[in-house]
Amino acid sequence: MKLTRELRASMAFAQRQYNLIKRYWSWEVVFLFYSIINTLTIGLIGVQAGENSGELILYLVVGALLWGFLSVVFHEVGESVSWERWEGTIEYTFMAPIHRLTHLGGMCLYAIGYGAIRTIIVLIAVALFFDLSLTGANLLTGLAVLVVSSLSFIGMGLMAAVLPLLSPEKGSQATHIIQGFILLISGVYYEIEALPAWMQPLSRFSPATYTLRAARAALLDGASISQLAPELLRLALIGILLIPLGLFIFSLGERYAMRTGKLKRNG
Amino acid sequence: MDSAIVCHQVRKYFWEEQEADPGACWLKRLRPGKRLTKAVDDVSLEVKRGEIFGLLGSNGSGKSTLIRLMATLLLPDSGYVSVLGQDVVKNRLAVRRMINRVSVDAAFFKKLSAYENLMYAARLYDVNPRQAKIDAEAILKRLGFPRNKIYASMENLSRGMQQKVAVARALLTSPMVLLLDEPTTGLDPKSKRDVQDFVLEVQAEHDTTIILTTHDMAEAERLCQRIAIIDGGRVEDIDTAEGLKNKVGGPSTTMEEVFFALTGRDWSKEAEDHEAD
DSSP states (O other), rough: OHHHHHHHHHHHHHHHHHHHHTTHHHHHHHHHHHHHHHHHHHHHHTTGGGHHHHHHHHHHHHHHHHHHHHHHHHHHEEEHHHHHHHHHHHHHHHHHSOHHHHHHHHHHHHHHHHHHHHHHHHHHHHHHHHHHHOOOOHHHHHHHHHHHHHHHHHHHHHHHHHHHHHHTTTHHHHHHHHHHHHHHHHHSSSOGGSTTTGGGGGGGGGGHHHHHHHHHHHHHHHOTTTTTHHHHHHHHHHHHHHHHHHHHHHHHHHHHHHHHOOSOOOO | OOEEEEEEEEEEEEEEEEEOOSSOOOHHHHHHEEEEEHHHHEEEEEETTTTEEEEEEEEESSHHHHHHHHTTTSSEEEEEEEEETTTTTHHHHHHHHHEEOOSSSSOTTTTTTTTHHHHHHHHTTTTTHHHHHHHHHHHHHHTTGGGGEEEEEBBOOOOHHHHHHHHHHHTTTTTTTTEEEETTTTTTHHHHHHHHHHHHHHHHOOOOEEEEEEEEEHHHHHHEEEEEEEEEEEEEEOOOOHHHHHTTTTOOOOOHHHHHHHHOOOHHHHHHHHHHO
Protein backbone atom coordinates (compact mmCIF):
# COMPACT_ATOMS: atom_id res chain seq x y z
CA MET A 1 0.00 0.00 0.00
CA LYS A 2 1.53 3.32 -1.03
CA LEU A 3 0.79 5.38 2.06
CA THR A 4 0.64 8.87 0.54
CA ARG A 5 -1.67 7.67 -2.23
CA GLU A 6 -4.00 6.02 0.28
CA LEU A 7 -3.92 9.10 2.53
CA ARG A 8 -4.88 11.33 -0.38
CA ALA A 9 -7.75 9.00 -1.24
CA SER A 10 -8.77 8.92 2.41
CA MET A 11 -8.92 12.71 2.47
CA ALA A 12 -11.14 12.60 -0.62
CA PHE A 13 -13.86 11.06 1.54
CA ALA A 14 -13.47 13.73 4.22
CA GLN A 15 -13.52 16.45 1.54
CA ARG A 16 -16.60 14.91 -0.08
CA GLN A 17 -18.46 14.87 3.21
CA TYR A 18 -17.46 18.47 3.87
CA ASN A 19 -18.80 19.47 0.45
CA LEU A 20 -22.03 17.63 1.18
CA ILE A 21 -22.45 19.45 4.50
CA LYS A 22 -22.15 22.75 2.65
CA ARG A 23 -24.93 21.68 0.28
CA TYR A 24 -27.14 20.26 3.05
CA TRP A 25 -26.47 23.21 5.37
CA SER A 26 -30.12 23.63 6.34
CA TRP A 27 -30.13 20.04 7.63
CA GLU A 28 -27.06 20.87 9.70
CA VAL A 29 -28.77 23.90 11.23
CA VAL A 30 -31.70 21.70 12.24
CA PHE A 31 -29.45 18.96 13.67
CA LEU A 32 -27.41 21.49 15.63
CA PHE A 33 -30.50 23.25 16.93
CA TYR A 34 -31.93 19.94 18.12
CA SER A 35 -28.62 18.94 19.76
CA ILE A 36 -28.45 22.21 21.68
CA ILE A 37 -32.08 22.01 22.82
CA ASN A 38 -31.69 18.35 23.76
CA THR A 39 -28.60 19.09 25.89
CA LEU A 40 -30.28 22.08 27.52
CA THR A 41 -33.41 20.13 28.46
CA ILE A 42 -31.29 17.37 29.98
CA GLY A 43 -29.24 19.95 31.87
CA LEU A 44 -32.41 21.62 33.15
CA ILE A 45 -33.34 18.41 34.99
CA GLY A 46 -30.35 19.17 37.24
CA VAL A 47 -31.73 22.61 38.16
CA GLN A 48 -34.32 20.89 40.36
CA ALA A 49 -31.59 19.45 42.59
CA GLY A 50 -31.42 22.60 44.74
CA GLU A 51 -28.07 23.13 46.49
CA ASN A 52 -26.13 20.64 44.37
CA SER A 53 -27.73 21.70 41.15
CA GLY A 54 -24.45 23.01 39.64
CA GLU A 55 -22.75 19.66 40.03
CA LEU A 56 -25.75 17.70 38.75
CA ILE A 57 -26.16 20.00 35.75
CA LEU A 58 -22.51 19.47 34.85
CA TYR A 59 -22.89 15.71 35.39
CA LEU A 60 -25.86 15.58 33.02
CA VAL A 61 -24.39 17.99 30.49
CA VAL A 62 -21.14 16.01 30.29
CA GLY A 63 -23.24 12.89 29.63
CA ALA A 64 -25.28 14.64 26.95
CA LEU A 65 -22.24 16.18 25.26
CA LEU A 66 -20.25 12.98 25.22
CA TRP A 67 -23.19 10.94 24.07
CA GLY A 68 -23.77 13.53 21.34
CA PHE A 69 -20.17 13.23 20.19
CA LEU A 70 -20.03 9.44 20.31
CA SER A 71 -23.41 9.19 18.57
CA VAL A 72 -22.19 11.39 15.74
CA VAL A 73 -19.01 9.31 15.29
CA PHE A 74 -20.99 6.05 15.44
CA HIS A 75 -23.72 7.37 13.17
CA GLU A 76 -21.45 8.84 10.50
CA VAL A 77 -19.36 5.67 10.24
CA GLY A 78 -22.30 3.30 10.68
CA GLU A 79 -24.45 5.07 8.10
CA SER A 80 -21.74 5.53 5.49
CA VAL A 81 -22.93 2.51 3.49
CA SER A 82 -26.63 3.44 3.75
CA TRP A 83 -25.87 6.96 2.60
CA GLU A 84 -24.00 5.78 -0.48
CA ARG A 85 -26.74 3.29 -1.25
CA TRP A 86 -29.29 6.09 -1.07
CA GLU A 87 -27.22 8.39 -3.31
CA GLY A 88 -26.63 5.49 -5.71
CA THR A 89 -22.85 5.80 -5.58
CA ILE A 90 -22.14 2.62 -3.61
CA GLU A 91 -20.87 0.58 -6.57
CA TYR A 92 -18.48 3.32 -7.65
CA THR A 93 -17.02 3.65 -4.17
CA PHE A 94 -16.61 -0.09 -3.74
CA MET A 95 -14.97 -0.58 -7.13
CA ALA A 96 -12.48 2.27 -6.61
CA PRO A 97 -8.87 1.01 -6.45
CA ILE A 98 -8.37 1.73 -2.75
CA HIS A 99 -8.15 -0.37 0.37
CA ARG A 100 -11.26 -0.60 2.49
CA LEU A 101 -9.23 0.80 5.38
CA THR A 102 -8.62 3.91 3.27
CA HIS A 103 -12.31 4.30 2.52
CA LEU A 104 -13.50 3.78 6.07
CA GLY A 105 -10.52 5.60 7.58
CA GLY A 106 -11.52 8.70 5.60
CA MET A 107 -15.06 8.43 6.86
CA CYS A 108 -13.79 8.05 10.44
CA LEU A 109 -11.51 11.09 10.14
CA TYR A 110 -14.42 13.13 8.93
CA ALA A 111 -16.71 11.75 11.66
CA ILE A 112 -14.29 12.72 14.44
CA GLY A 113 -13.73 16.23 13.08
CA TYR A 114 -17.41 16.79 12.42
CA GLY A 115 -18.43 15.37 15.82
CA ALA A 116 -15.83 17.48 17.64
CA ILE A 117 -16.97 20.72 15.97
CA ARG A 118 -20.62 20.01 16.73
CA THR A 119 -19.81 19.15 20.34
CA ILE A 120 -17.79 22.35 20.83
CA ILE A 121 -20.67 24.46 19.47
CA VAL A 122 -23.15 22.72 21.78
CA LEU A 123 -20.74 23.11 24.71
CA ILE A 124 -20.45 26.86 24.13
CA ALA A 125 -24.25 27.23 23.91
CA VAL A 126 -24.79 25.16 27.06
CA ALA A 127 -22.04 26.94 29.03
CA LEU A 128 -23.62 30.31 28.20
CA PHE A 129 -27.13 29.12 29.05
CA PHE A 130 -26.27 27.62 32.44
CA ASP A 131 -23.44 30.02 33.22
CA LEU A 132 -21.34 26.94 33.91
CA SER A 133 -18.02 27.29 35.65
CA LEU A 134 -15.35 25.01 34.27
CA THR A 135 -12.59 26.38 36.52
CA GLY A 136 -12.16 23.04 38.30
CA ALA A 137 -12.31 21.03 35.08
CA ASN A 138 -9.26 19.60 33.39
CA LEU A 139 -10.12 20.32 29.76
CA LEU A 140 -6.91 18.79 28.41
CA THR A 141 -7.74 15.47 30.05
CA GLY A 142 -11.30 15.79 28.76
CA LEU A 143 -9.96 16.22 25.24
CA ALA A 144 -7.67 13.20 25.67
CA VAL A 145 -10.67 11.11 26.76
CA LEU A 146 -12.59 12.28 23.70
CA VAL A 147 -9.79 11.35 21.30
CA VAL A 148 -9.02 7.96 22.87
CA SER A 149 -12.68 6.97 23.16
CA SER A 150 -13.20 7.81 19.48
CA LEU A 151 -11.15 4.73 18.61
CA SER A 152 -13.56 2.29 20.19
CA PHE A 153 -16.58 4.04 18.69
CA ILE A 154 -14.96 3.91 15.29
CA GLY A 155 -14.53 0.16 15.81
CA MET A 156 -18.17 -0.21 16.78
CA GLY A 157 -19.21 2.04 13.90
CA LEU A 158 -17.34 -0.25 11.48
CA MET A 159 -19.23 -3.23 12.86
CA ALA A 160 -22.51 -1.34 12.57
CA ALA A 161 -21.69 -0.24 9.01
CA VAL A 162 -21.78 -3.86 7.96
CA LEU A 163 -25.49 -4.15 8.78
CA PRO A 164 -26.72 -2.09 5.79
CA LEU A 165 -24.43 -4.26 3.65
CA LEU A 166 -26.15 -7.41 4.91
CA SER A 167 -29.66 -6.02 4.70
CA PRO A 168 -30.28 -2.96 2.51
CA GLU A 169 -33.80 -2.52 3.89
CA LYS A 170 -33.35 -3.22 7.60
CA GLY A 171 -29.64 -2.73 8.24
CA SER A 172 -29.79 0.98 8.84
CA GLN A 173 -32.54 0.61 11.45
CA ALA A 174 -30.57 -2.11 13.20
CA THR A 175 -27.71 0.33 13.84
CA HIS A 176 -30.15 2.42 15.90
CA ILE A 177 -30.90 -0.61 18.08
CA ILE A 178 -27.18 -0.98 18.86
CA GLN A 179 -26.93 2.74 19.59
CA GLY A 180 -29.98 2.63 21.86
CA PHE A 181 -28.66 -0.35 23.77
CA ILE A 182 -25.32 1.39 24.41
CA LEU A 183 -27.22 4.45 25.61
CA LEU A 184 -29.17 2.32 28.07
CA ILE A 185 -26.32 0.39 29.67
CA SER A 186 -23.48 2.93 29.70
CA GLY A 187 -24.63 5.34 32.41
CA VAL A 188 -24.93 8.35 30.16
CA TYR A 189 -27.36 10.21 32.44
CA TYR A 190 -27.20 8.08 35.59
CA GLU A 191 -24.82 5.87 37.52
CA ILE A 192 -24.59 2.25 36.49
CA GLU A 193 -26.00 1.30 39.91
CA ALA A 194 -29.35 2.75 38.80
CA LEU A 195 -29.72 -0.14 36.34
CA PRO A 196 -31.41 -3.38 37.41
CA ALA A 197 -28.84 -5.72 38.99
CA TRP A 198 -28.98 -8.20 36.10
CA MET A 199 -28.24 -5.45 33.61
CA GLN A 200 -25.32 -3.85 35.41
CA PRO A 201 -22.65 -6.38 34.26
CA LEU A 202 -23.53 -5.53 30.64
CA SER A 203 -22.18 -2.03 31.15
CA ARG A 204 -18.66 -3.50 31.34
CA PHE A 205 -18.88 -4.38 27.66
CA SER A 206 -19.63 -0.82 26.56
CA PRO A 207 -16.66 1.50 25.93
CA ALA A 208 -19.02 4.41 26.60
CA THR A 209 -19.11 3.38 30.29
CA TYR A 210 -15.37 3.98 30.65
CA THR A 211 -15.49 7.09 28.48
CA LEU A 212 -18.16 8.71 30.63
CA ARG A 213 -16.44 7.75 33.86
CA ALA A 214 -13.16 9.21 32.69
CA ALA A 215 -14.73 12.34 31.20
CA ARG A 216 -16.66 13.07 34.40
CA ALA A 217 -13.53 12.57 36.47
CA ALA A 218 -11.72 15.07 34.22
CA LEU A 219 -14.44 17.68 33.99
CA LEU A 220 -16.09 17.40 37.41
CA ASP A 221 -13.11 16.48 39.59
CA GLY A 222 -10.28 17.94 37.50
CA ALA A 223 -8.44 14.60 37.19
CA SER A 224 -5.17 14.74 35.26
CA ILE A 225 -4.11 12.49 32.39
CA SER A 226 -1.73 10.56 34.68
CA GLN A 227 -4.49 10.01 37.22
CA LEU A 228 -6.74 8.63 34.49
CA ALA A 229 -3.97 6.66 32.78
CA PRO A 230 -5.49 3.24 33.58
CA GLU A 231 -8.90 4.32 32.19
CA LEU A 232 -7.32 5.87 29.10
CA LEU A 233 -5.19 2.79 28.55
CA ARG A 234 -8.23 0.56 28.86
CA LEU A 235 -10.11 2.71 26.33
CA ALA A 236 -7.14 2.70 23.95
CA LEU A 237 -6.87 -1.08 24.21
CA ILE A 238 -10.57 -1.53 23.51
CA GLY A 239 -10.18 0.73 20.46
CA ILE A 240 -7.09 -1.11 19.25
CA LEU A 241 -9.02 -4.37 19.47
CA LEU A 242 -12.31 -3.11 18.06
CA ILE A 243 -10.95 -1.33 14.96
CA PRO A 244 -9.30 -4.39 13.36
CA LEU A 245 -12.22 -6.52 14.50
CA GLY A 246 -14.62 -4.01 12.91
CA LEU A 247 -12.60 -4.02 9.68
CA PHE A 248 -12.54 -7.80 9.65
CA ILE A 249 -16.31 -8.02 10.17
CA PHE A 250 -16.82 -5.37 7.48
CA SER A 251 -14.68 -7.33 5.02
CA LEU A 252 -16.77 -10.44 5.71
CA GLY A 253 -19.92 -8.39 5.14
CA GLU A 254 -18.52 -6.95 1.91
CA ARG A 255 -17.75 -10.44 0.67
CA TYR A 256 -21.26 -11.58 1.56
CA ALA A 257 -22.72 -8.58 -0.30
CA MET A 258 -20.56 -9.37 -3.34
CA ARG A 259 -21.70 -12.98 -3.25
CA THR A 260 -25.40 -12.22 -2.89
CA GLY A 261 -25.59 -9.15 -5.10
CA LYS A 262 -26.42 -6.69 -2.34
CA LEU A 263 -23.69 -4.25 -3.26
CA LYS A 264 -25.92 -2.04 -5.32
CA ARG A 265 -28.05 1.04 -5.12
CA ASN A 266 -31.35 1.03 -3.32
CA GLY A 267 -34.06 3.63 -3.79
CA MET B 1 -1.35 -11.39 -24.44
CA ASP B 2 -4.21 -10.64 -26.84
CA SER B 3 -7.16 -11.08 -24.49
CA ALA B 4 -8.33 -8.19 -22.39
CA ILE B 5 -11.13 -10.12 -20.70
CA VAL B 6 -11.60 -13.84 -20.29
CA CYS B 7 -14.74 -15.40 -18.84
CA HIS B 8 -14.56 -19.14 -18.46
CA GLN B 9 -17.66 -21.16 -17.52
CA VAL B 10 -18.90 -18.35 -15.29
CA ARG B 11 -22.01 -18.92 -13.23
CA LYS B 12 -23.83 -16.46 -11.02
CA TYR B 13 -27.14 -17.47 -9.50
CA PHE B 14 -29.29 -15.48 -7.09
CA TRP B 15 -32.04 -16.43 -4.71
CA GLU B 16 -34.86 -13.96 -5.19
CA GLU B 17 -37.89 -13.51 -3.02
CA GLN B 18 -41.13 -14.59 -4.64
CA GLU B 19 -44.27 -12.51 -4.52
CA ALA B 20 -46.47 -13.75 -1.68
CA ASP B 21 -49.64 -15.53 -2.77
CA PRO B 22 -52.57 -13.44 -1.40
CA GLY B 23 -54.53 -16.64 -0.87
CA ALA B 24 -51.80 -18.35 1.17
CA CYS B 25 -51.89 -18.64 4.97
CA TRP B 26 -50.52 -15.70 6.97
CA LEU B 27 -47.26 -17.49 7.80
CA LYS B 28 -46.50 -18.08 4.13
CA ARG B 29 -47.43 -14.49 3.31
CA LEU B 30 -45.04 -13.32 6.03
CA ARG B 31 -42.20 -15.46 4.72
CA PRO B 32 -42.71 -15.90 0.99
CA GLY B 33 -40.55 -18.51 -0.69
CA LYS B 34 -37.45 -17.87 -2.76
CA ARG B 35 -36.70 -18.89 -6.29
CA LEU B 36 -33.38 -19.45 -7.97
CA THR B 37 -32.53 -17.06 -10.79
CA LYS B 38 -29.74 -18.02 -13.13
CA ALA B 39 -28.41 -14.54 -13.90
CA VAL B 40 -25.25 -15.79 -15.61
CA ASP B 41 -25.23 -19.44 -16.61
CA ASP B 42 -22.05 -21.06 -17.85
CA VAL B 43 -20.77 -18.09 -19.83
CA SER B 44 -17.47 -18.35 -21.63
CA LEU B 45 -16.19 -15.53 -23.78
CA GLU B 46 -12.99 -13.75 -24.65
CA VAL B 47 -12.66 -10.06 -25.46
CA LYS B 48 -9.64 -8.97 -27.46
CA ARG B 49 -7.51 -6.00 -26.51
CA GLY B 50 -8.69 -2.75 -28.06
CA GLU B 51 -11.99 -4.28 -29.12
CA ILE B 52 -15.48 -2.84 -28.63
CA PHE B 53 -17.43 -5.88 -27.57
CA GLY B 54 -21.20 -5.75 -27.35
CA LEU B 55 -23.47 -7.63 -24.98
CA LEU B 56 -26.92 -7.56 -26.51
CA GLY B 57 -29.89 -8.81 -24.58
CA SER B 58 -33.24 -7.94 -23.12
CA ASN B 59 -34.00 -6.86 -19.55
CA GLY B 60 -32.90 -9.49 -17.05
CA SER B 61 -30.83 -11.37 -19.59
CA GLY B 62 -27.69 -11.19 -17.43
CA LYS B 63 -25.79 -8.38 -19.18
CA SER B 64 -25.41 -6.17 -16.12
CA THR B 65 -24.55 -9.13 -13.88
CA LEU B 66 -21.75 -10.03 -16.25
CA ILE B 67 -20.51 -6.42 -16.19
CA ARG B 68 -20.65 -6.42 -12.37
CA LEU B 69 -18.59 -9.61 -12.28
CA MET B 70 -15.97 -7.96 -14.49
CA ALA B 71 -16.12 -4.83 -12.32
CA THR B 72 -15.28 -6.84 -9.14
CA LEU B 73 -18.67 -5.99 -7.63
CA LEU B 74 -19.86 -9.59 -7.63
CA LEU B 75 -18.15 -12.89 -6.90
CA PRO B 76 -18.81 -15.67 -9.41
CA ASP B 77 -20.34 -18.86 -8.01
CA SER B 78 -18.05 -20.85 -10.28
CA GLY B 79 -15.73 -20.33 -13.21
CA TYR B 80 -13.34 -17.41 -13.45
CA VAL B 81 -13.16 -13.94 -14.89
CA SER B 82 -9.89 -12.22 -15.63
CA VAL B 83 -9.15 -8.68 -16.77
CA LEU B 84 -5.82 -8.17 -18.53
CA GLY B 85 -4.55 -11.36 -16.96
CA GLN B 86 -5.66 -10.52 -13.42
CA ASP B 87 -8.24 -12.68 -11.68
CA VAL B 88 -11.16 -10.51 -10.54
CA VAL B 89 -11.50 -12.47 -7.28
CA LYS B 90 -7.86 -12.94 -6.30
CA ASN B 91 -6.48 -9.63 -7.57
CA ARG B 92 -9.39 -7.27 -7.09
CA LEU B 93 -7.31 -4.19 -6.43
CA ALA B 94 -5.12 -4.71 -9.49
CA VAL B 95 -8.23 -5.14 -11.66
CA ARG B 96 -9.85 -2.04 -10.18
CA ARG B 97 -6.83 0.06 -11.16
CA MET B 98 -7.32 -0.90 -14.81
CA ILE B 99 -11.07 -0.54 -15.22
CA ASN B 100 -13.86 1.95 -14.93
CA ARG B 101 -17.54 1.82 -15.58
CA VAL B 102 -20.46 3.89 -16.80
CA SER B 103 -23.78 2.50 -15.63
CA VAL B 104 -27.28 3.10 -16.91
CA ASP B 105 -28.07 5.26 -13.89
CA ALA B 106 -25.73 8.21 -13.62
CA ALA B 107 -24.75 7.54 -10.00
CA PHE B 108 -23.53 10.74 -8.40
CA PHE B 109 -23.78 12.74 -5.23
CA LYS B 110 -26.72 14.72 -6.49
CA LYS B 111 -26.20 17.80 -4.36
CA LEU B 112 -22.59 18.13 -5.44
CA SER B 113 -21.60 19.79 -8.68
CA ALA B 114 -20.27 17.94 -11.70
CA TYR B 115 -16.85 19.40 -10.89
CA GLU B 116 -16.93 18.23 -7.25
CA ASN B 117 -18.03 14.74 -8.27
CA LEU B 118 -15.29 14.51 -10.89
CA MET B 119 -12.56 15.73 -8.54
CA TYR B 120 -13.69 13.26 -5.89
CA ALA B 121 -13.46 10.39 -8.38
CA ALA B 122 -10.07 11.62 -9.61
CA ARG B 123 -8.66 11.58 -6.08
CA LEU B 124 -9.86 8.01 -5.50
CA TYR B 125 -7.95 6.98 -8.62
CA ASP B 126 -4.88 9.03 -7.66
CA VAL B 127 -5.19 11.40 -10.61
CA ASN B 128 -3.50 14.76 -10.09
CA PRO B 129 -6.33 17.27 -9.42
CA ARG B 130 -4.87 19.88 -11.77
CA GLN B 131 -4.55 17.37 -14.59
CA ALA B 132 -7.99 15.97 -13.77
CA LYS B 133 -9.54 19.43 -14.16
CA ILE B 134 -7.88 19.95 -17.55
CA ASP B 135 -8.89 16.48 -18.75
CA ALA B 136 -12.43 16.75 -17.42
CA GLU B 137 -12.99 20.06 -19.20
CA ALA B 138 -11.58 18.67 -22.45
CA ILE B 139 -13.74 15.53 -22.31
CA LEU B 140 -16.89 17.45 -21.41
CA LYS B 141 -16.24 19.97 -24.17
CA ARG B 142 -15.82 17.12 -26.65
CA LEU B 143 -19.12 15.65 -25.48
CA GLY B 144 -20.89 18.98 -26.01
CA PHE B 145 -21.39 19.59 -22.29
CA PRO B 146 -22.05 23.29 -21.58
CA ARG B 147 -19.02 24.77 -19.81
CA ASN B 148 -21.14 26.94 -17.51
CA LYS B 149 -22.89 23.86 -16.10
CA ILE B 150 -19.78 22.27 -14.65
CA TYR B 151 -20.33 23.96 -11.29
CA ALA B 152 -24.08 23.30 -11.21
CA SER B 153 -25.28 20.58 -8.87
CA MET B 154 -25.95 17.25 -10.56
CA GLU B 155 -29.63 17.31 -9.62
CA ASN B 156 -30.07 20.36 -11.82
CA LEU B 157 -28.60 18.71 -14.90
CA SER B 158 -30.59 16.86 -17.52
CA ARG B 159 -30.26 13.09 -17.84
CA GLY B 160 -28.15 13.52 -20.97
CA MET B 161 -25.78 15.94 -19.23
CA GLN B 162 -25.49 13.64 -16.21
CA GLN B 163 -24.56 10.75 -18.45
CA LYS B 164 -21.89 12.87 -20.16
CA VAL B 165 -20.40 13.62 -16.73
CA ALA B 166 -20.49 9.89 -16.02
CA VAL B 167 -18.52 9.23 -19.20
CA ALA B 168 -16.03 11.95 -18.24
CA ARG B 169 -15.67 10.44 -14.75
CA ALA B 170 -14.81 7.06 -16.21
CA LEU B 171 -12.34 8.40 -18.76
CA LEU B 172 -10.56 10.73 -16.32
CA THR B 173 -8.91 7.69 -14.81
CA SER B 174 -7.55 6.48 -18.18
CA PRO B 175 -8.95 2.96 -17.84
CA MET B 176 -7.51 0.20 -19.98
CA VAL B 177 -10.89 -1.50 -19.91
CA LEU B 178 -14.08 0.53 -19.98
CA LEU B 179 -17.34 -1.11 -18.99
CA LEU B 180 -20.31 0.71 -20.50
CA ASP B 181 -23.56 -0.60 -19.08
CA GLU B 182 -26.33 0.83 -21.27
CA PRO B 183 -24.68 4.26 -21.36
CA THR B 184 -27.12 5.76 -23.85
CA THR B 185 -30.40 4.42 -22.50
CA GLY B 186 -32.87 7.24 -22.04
CA LEU B 187 -30.76 9.84 -23.83
CA ASP B 188 -32.12 12.13 -26.51
CA PRO B 189 -30.90 11.39 -30.06
CA LYS B 190 -28.29 14.18 -30.02
CA SER B 191 -26.80 13.13 -26.67
CA LYS B 192 -26.89 9.50 -27.74
CA ARG B 193 -24.96 10.35 -30.88
CA ASP B 194 -22.44 12.46 -28.92
CA VAL B 195 -21.72 9.58 -26.54
CA GLN B 196 -21.52 7.00 -29.34
CA ASP B 197 -19.10 9.16 -31.36
CA PHE B 198 -16.97 9.65 -28.30
CA VAL B 199 -16.85 5.92 -27.58
CA LEU B 200 -15.52 5.32 -31.08
CA GLU B 201 -13.00 8.12 -30.64
CA VAL B 202 -11.74 6.76 -27.31
CA GLN B 203 -11.29 3.29 -28.73
CA ALA B 204 -9.46 4.61 -31.79
CA GLU B 205 -7.16 7.04 -29.95
CA HIS B 206 -6.45 5.23 -26.70
CA ASP B 207 -6.79 1.61 -27.73
CA THR B 208 -9.13 1.11 -24.79
CA THR B 209 -10.99 -2.18 -24.60
CA ILE B 210 -14.69 -1.43 -24.30
CA ILE B 211 -17.51 -3.71 -23.21
CA LEU B 212 -20.86 -2.26 -24.14
CA THR B 213 -24.19 -3.61 -22.96
CA THR B 214 -27.15 -2.29 -24.83
CA HIS B 215 -30.76 -2.81 -25.84
CA ASP B 216 -30.20 -0.78 -28.93
CA MET B 217 -29.61 -2.98 -31.99
CA ALA B 218 -28.46 -0.08 -34.16
CA GLU B 219 -26.01 1.05 -31.48
CA ALA B 220 -24.57 -2.44 -31.13
CA GLU B 221 -24.21 -2.73 -34.87
CA ARG B 222 -22.60 0.69 -35.24
CA LEU B 223 -20.14 0.52 -32.34
CA CYS B 224 -19.23 -3.10 -31.71
CA GLN B 225 -16.66 -5.16 -33.57
CA ARG B 226 -18.24 -8.30 -32.12
CA ILE B 227 -21.55 -8.89 -30.42
CA ALA B 228 -22.62 -11.55 -27.93
CA ILE B 229 -26.34 -12.29 -27.90
CA ILE B 230 -27.23 -13.09 -24.32
CA ASP B 231 -30.51 -14.50 -23.08
CA GLY B 232 -31.51 -16.13 -19.81
CA GLY B 233 -27.96 -15.77 -18.55
CA ARG B 234 -26.52 -17.77 -21.46
CA VAL B 235 -24.54 -16.58 -24.44
CA GLU B 236 -26.43 -17.75 -27.52
CA ASP B 237 -23.84 -16.69 -30.05
CA ILE B 238 -20.84 -14.42 -30.53
CA ASP B 239 -19.82 -12.93 -33.85
CA THR B 240 -19.60 -9.73 -35.82
CA ALA B 241 -22.92 -8.15 -36.75
CA GLU B 242 -22.35 -9.36 -40.31
CA GLY B 243 -21.45 -12.83 -39.13
CA LEU B 244 -24.58 -13.10 -37.00
CA LYS B 245 -26.76 -11.92 -39.88
CA ASN B 246 -25.19 -14.39 -42.29
CA LYS B 247 -25.75 -17.25 -39.86
CA VAL B 248 -29.45 -16.44 -39.60
CA GLY B 249 -30.49 -15.37 -43.05
CA GLY B 250 -28.01 -13.30 -44.98
CA PRO B 251 -26.74 -9.72 -45.25
CA SER B 252 -30.25 -8.27 -45.58
CA THR B 253 -31.34 -9.80 -42.27
CA THR B 254 -31.94 -7.25 -39.50
CA MET B 255 -30.43 -7.55 -36.05
CA GLU B 256 -33.98 -7.84 -34.67
CA GLU B 257 -34.41 -10.97 -36.79
CA VAL B 258 -31.07 -12.28 -35.60
CA PHE B 259 -32.16 -11.76 -32.02
CA PHE B 260 -35.48 -13.54 -32.61
CA ALA B 261 -33.81 -16.44 -34.38
CA LEU B 262 -31.29 -16.96 -31.59
CA THR B 263 -33.48 -16.37 -28.55
CA GLY B 264 -37.03 -16.93 -29.77
CA ARG B 265 -37.96 -13.52 -28.38
CA ASP B 266 -39.67 -10.76 -30.30
CA TRP B 267 -37.43 -7.70 -30.02
CA SER B 268 -40.22 -5.18 -30.58
CA LYS B 269 -42.04 -6.60 -27.53
CA GLU B 270 -38.81 -6.53 -25.49
CA ALA B 271 -38.33 -2.87 -26.45
CA GLU B 272 -41.90 -2.09 -25.34
CA ASP B 273 -41.28 -3.81 -22.01
CA HIS B 274 -38.09 -1.82 -21.59
CA GLU B 275 -39.93 1.44 -22.24
CA ALA B 276 -42.49 0.42 -19.63
CA ASP B 277 -39.69 -0.21 -17.10
